[in-house]
Amino acid sequence: MSKEAPDRVVDDLNVTMQNSPEFAQLRSKFRKFVFPMTALFLAWYFLFVLLSVFAKDFMGTRVLGNVTWGLMLGLLQFVSTFTITMVYARWADRVFDPEAEALAQKMGGQQ
Amino acid sequence: MSALLTTAPSLVPAATTVGNPAINIGIFALFVVVTLAIVIRASRNNRSAAEYYAGGRAFTGRQNGIAIAGDYLSAASFLGIAGAIAINGYDGFLYSIGFLVAWLVALLLVAELLRNVGKYTMADVLSFRLRQRPVRIAAATSTLVVSFFYLLAQMAGAGGLVALLLGVEGAMGQRLVIVVVGLIMIFYVIYGGMKGTTWVQIIKAVLLIIGAGIMTLWVLSKFGFSLSTLLGDATTASQEAGGKDLLQPGLQYKNPIDFISLSMALVLGTAGLPHVLMRFYTVPTSREARRSVVWAIWLIGVFYLFTLVLGFGAADLVGASTIKNAPGGVNSAAPLLAFQLGGEILLGIISAVAFATILAVVAGLTITASASLSHDIYNTVVKGGRATPEEEVKVARLAALVLGAVAIIGGIFALGQNIAFLVALAFAIAASANLPTILYSLFWKRFNTRGALWSIYGGLISSITLIIFSPVVSGKPIDPLTNKSPSMLQGVDFHWFPLDNPGIVSIPLGFVLGYIGTVTSKEYSAAKYAEMEVRSLTGHGAEVATHH
Numbered sequence A: 001m002s003k004e005a006p007d008r009v010v011d012d013l014n015v016t017m018q019n020s021p022e023f024a025q026l027r028s029k030f031r032k033f034v035f036p037m038t039a040l041f042l043a044w045y046f047l048f049v050l051l052s053v054f055a056k057d058f059m060g061t062r063v064l065g066n067v068t069w070g071l072m073l074g075l076l077q078f079v080s081t082f083t084i085t086m087v088y089a090r091w092a093d094r095v096f097d098p099e100a101e102a103l104a105q106k107m108g109g110q111q
Numbered sequence B: 001m002s003a004l005l006t007t008a009p010s011l012v013p014a015a016t017t018v019g020n021p022a023i024n025i026g027i028f029a030l031f032v033v034v035t036l037a038i039v040i041r042a043s044r045n046n047r048s049a050a051e052y053y054a055g056g057r058a059f060t061g062r063q064n065g066i067a068i069a070g071d072y073l074s075a076a077s078f079l080g081i082a083g084a085i086a087i088n089g090y091d092g093f094l095y096s097i098g099f100l101v102a103w104l105v106a107l108l109l110v111a112e113l114l115r116n117v118g119k120y121t122m123a124d125v126l127s128f129r130l131r132q133r134p135v136r137i138a139a140a141t142s143t144l145v146v147s148f149f150y151l152l153a154q155m156a157g158a159g160g161l162v163a164l165l166l167g168v169e170g171a172m173g174q175r176l177v178i179v180v181v182g183l184i185m186i187f188y189v190i191y192g193g194m195k196g197t198t199w200v201q202i203i204k205a206v207l208l209i210i211g212a213g214i215m216t217l218w219v220l221s222k223f224g225f226s227l228s229t230l231l232g233d234a235t236t237a238s239q240e241a242g243g244k245d246l247l248q249p250g251l252q253y254k255n256p257i258d259f260i261s262l263s264m265a266l267v268l269g270t271a272g273l274p275h276v277l278m279r280f281y282t283v284p285t286s287r288e289a290r291r292s293v294v295w296a297i298w299l300i301g302v303f304y305l306f307t308l309v310l311g312f313g314a315a316d317l318v319g320a321s322t323i324k325n326a327p328g329g330v331n332s333a334a335p336l337l338a339f340q341l342g343g344e345i346l347l348g349i350i351s352a353v354a355f356a357t358i359l360a361v362v363a364g365l366t367i368t369a370s371a372s373l374s375h376d377i378y379n380t381v382v383k384g385g386r387a388t389p390e391e392e393v394k395v396a397r398l399a400a401l402v403l404g405a406v407a408i409i410g411g412i413f414a415l416g417q418n419i420a421f422l423v424a425l426a427f428a429i430a431a432s433a434n435l436p437t438i439l440y441s442l443f444w445k446r447f448n449t450r451g452a453l454w455s456i457y458g459g460l461i462s463s464i465t466l467i468i469f470s471p472v473v474s475g476k477p478i479d480p481l482t483n484k485s486p487s488m489l490q491g492v493d494f495h496w497f498p499l500d501n502p503g504i505v506s507i508p509l510g511f512v513l514g515y516i517g518t519v520t521s522k523e524y525s526a527a528k529y530a531e532m533e534v535r536s537l538t539g540h541g542a543e544v545a546t547h548h
Helices: A012-019 A021-054 A069-106 B021-042 B049-057 B061-072 B075-088 B090-117 B122-126 B132-166 B170-221 B227-240 B256-272 B274-282 B286-317 B320-325 B329-382 B389-414 B420-443 B449-468 B503-519 B526-538
Strands: A062-064
Touching (some): A012 A021, A012 B526, A021 A069, A021 B090, A021 B256, A021 B526, A069 B090, A069 B286, B021 B170, B021 B329, B049 B274, B049 B329, B049 B389, B061 B274, B061 B286, B075 B132, B075 B286, B075 B320, B075 B329, B090 B122, B090 B286, B090 B420, B090 B526, B122 B132, B122 B329, B132 B170, B132 B274, B170 B227, B170 B286, B170 B329, B170 B389, B256 B420, B256 B503, B274 B286, B274 B329, B286 B329, B420 B503
C-alpha cells in the first residue's frame, strides 16, 4: 500500500518529474487529445439537443423510410460515441500508455 | 435512469395483474438464491479495507465494465425509457442519448486519472492536494446526498413496480416488499462487500441485456427486421388510437429551456456520480479502468438501442391506452410487451430481471455511501486518519446496516411519490457539486481548498434550493385526468423557479464558485500538486491490487 492520507510524505522526485520536459510533453499530449475531443462531442451533443427543441419541423421530417432526421441524428450520436470510444482507447493503448509507463519506470516503478 | 419513473402515476392500486405472480416470484427467488451463493463464495476473504471497499482491485476491465452497466442501467432505464418511448416516441429516446454520451466525459477526463489518484472514495481524489478535513467533509456530504436521493428513488420505484409485478395489493404488502428488498440488499453489501456487490451487478447486467436483446429480436422479427416498418406501424397504431405522431419531437418536453437544463444535468452528471466513480477502484490499473469504461459504453449503448425497439414495439403491439391504464402506467410498457410476446414465462423472466436490477443498483449505492461514511468521516474526521483497516470495515458494515434501514424507511415514505425530482436532483447535484471540483482538481494547477468548498457547497445548496422551489415540488396545475397536481406536494404553491431541472443554473454556478473561491485564496501546495499530477498521468504511486 502506498502513502496514507493526511500526513503524506512528499517526495521531491515528483516535483522534479513534474518539471521535466518529458513530463510536460506527456501532459500536453494527453490534453491535446482529450480537450478538443471533449469540446467536439459536447458541441455535437448540444447541437442535437438544440435542434430537438428549436427545429422540431426539421427533426420530424422523414429522411429514410419512416426514420426521421431526429432519429437519424440521434442514432449518429450513438455512432459518434462508439467511434470516439474506440479511437481514444486505441490512442491511449498505443501512444499514451507506453510513454506514461516509461516515466513511471523512471521514477522507480510501482514502489 | 430512474428519472423516467417519473409521474409514477398511482403506483399503488394494483388489482389487475398480468401474468402469474407465482412464476414471477419463483424466478426472482432463483435469482436471489444463485446470487447469494455466489456472493458467499466470492466473499470469504473480505477482511481488509481494500477487499471490502474495492474488491481487492482484482476485477478485470471487462468484469468491471459489465458491473458498471449493471450499476447504471437501473430498472427505470429499462422500464422507464421503454415506456417513455412507447408513449412519447422520439422525446422518450432523448433521455438515453444524454445518458450514453455522458460516459465520454468519464472516459476521457475522469476514469483513469481518478483510478490512479484515489484509493476508495471520491473524496480521496478531491482532498488529495487540499486541506483534508474540510474537503473530505464536503465531498462526503455531497456523496451522501447524491447517493441518498438516488437510493430513495430506487426504493420508492421498487415498491410500486415490484408490487405490480408480484400482484401484491395494498400499502401493507408493498411496504413488506420494500422491507424484503432492503434486507436482501443489506445482506449482499455487509457480507459481500464490493466483491459481492460487483458479482450481483455483473449477473444482473448479463440477464438484463440478454433479456432485452431477446425481446428486441422478437419484436423486430414481427416487422421483417425493418426498423422503418416498425416505426411506421407504431406511429400508425398510435394515431389510429387517437394518439400522436410518435416520430415528432415535442410530445414530452414543451419548454425548450427545461429540456436544455435537463440535458446538461444528464450529460455532466454521470461522471460525478459517486457510486459510478467508486467502481473504478475495483480494477488494478488505469488501463483496466479505461477498458471498463469502453465495455460499459458498448453495453449501455447497445442496451439503449434495444429500448428504442422495445418502446416502439410496445406502442404497436400493446398500445398506448393499454399501457397507460395498466397498474404501473408508463413503466409497465416493457413487462406488458414481454407478456404479449412470450406469455407468463417471459413476463416472469423480465419481472425477475427488474427486481434484480433494483437490488443491484441499491446495493451499489449503499456500499458507496457506507464507504464514504467510514473512510471519509469516521477515519479522517473522527479518528484523525488513525483508524485501522479492520475498524474502518467494521464501521462501514455498520453504516451499511444503518443506511439500508434508512433506505427502507425512506422508501416506505416515498412510496407513491413523484420520484422524478429525486433522480433529477441526484444528477443535478452530481453535475453541480462534484464534477467541477473533480475537473478542477485534476486539471487546474491553482485550484485550492476554498475553491473546492465553494464549488461543492455552492453546487449542492443551489441545486437543492432550486428543486425545492421548482414546479416539481409544488404548484403544477391540477391534471383533469387524475384530479391531482403532478407536483410532489398537493394544494400548496410556493414555487418561483420556473424549470423542473436546476442544471442550467446550478452547474455553471458550481464552476464559477470554484473559480472565484480559488482565485481569492492564496493557498497552494506545489509538492502535493506535483505528486497528484505525476501520479494521475503516470500511475506512479497508485494503489495496487491486493493478492491473497
